Amino acid sequence: MSLLLGVNIDHVATLRQARYALNPDAQIVEPSVLEAAREAKAGGADSITIHVREDRRHMQDADAYLIRKEIDLPLNLELANTPEMVAFACDLKPDFACLVPESREEITTEGGLDVVRHFDSLQITISKLQASGIKVSLFIDPEPKQIEASAKLGSEMVELHTGSFALNEGAEQKNELERLKVGADLAAGLGLQVNAGHGIHPQNINDLFHVKNLTELNIGHNLVSRAIFVGFRQAVIEMRKLMKDYEGGAA
Ligand code: PXP
Secondary structure, three states: OOOEEEEEOHHHHHHHHHHHOOOOOOOOOOOOHHHHHHHHHHOOOOEEEEEOOOOOOOOOHHHHHHHHHHOOOOEEEEEOOOHHHHHHHHHHOOOEEEEOOOOHHHEOOOOOEOOOOOHHHHHHHHHHHHHOOOEEEEEEOOOHHHHHHHHHHOOOEEEEEOHHHHHOOHHHHHHHHHHHHHHHHHHHHOOOEEEEEOOOOOOOHHHHOOOOOEEEEEEOHHHHHHHHHHOHHHHHHHHHHHHOOOOOOOO
């Protein structure tokens, strides 16, 4: 199976909010997140990712409902593990919900959600989401104990945090790549769909392809950055092209 591309359009909302957060009913409000989702689809995106934060600093509830209604692609909602956000997700009914940390105390030393520490509350959250027909992903570090806890929780997927891999270079990056390889194999062996995301870029994607068993990459920052110069659709087309070289996909 070829590697899927989930396009994260949060930064489009970030840019819009930079100008219009205090004036959402202005005559002109841009850039449009809906247009971004349409362009991502036209460029070959397999799914659209949005992160509705507790403080609504980027994506707004109305954005999520509009994209859900208008875009005929699987929607992946990133959300914090709080009752309010879970209720929002159950109402929106995205195809996938990816639980991510939003506060310092929720994250592991490296930045993924600490599912070991929050096991009990995640159990409740995951069952609520799944009861609403939403598949659950957990954004975690490639740490065996986090992966094992994710499988025990019954989530359908994990998204391995590639931030440390993307940020580092040399020996540290190699070491991080090893952890991702081992982590992806372990997760796949436990029956989890394995996705990856954060900081993925044309300059590091080929190294990442040494990690086997990946199903989907979630990419945002590079695509929005590249879009400034070539347009969003073209940025997605270019990324898709690079992703064709991946040979280690899950069966
Ligand atoms: N996956 C998750 C869980 C994220 O929160 C983000 C956005 O930070 C991404 C993937 C995409 O990361 P980037 O914008 O660096 O491509």
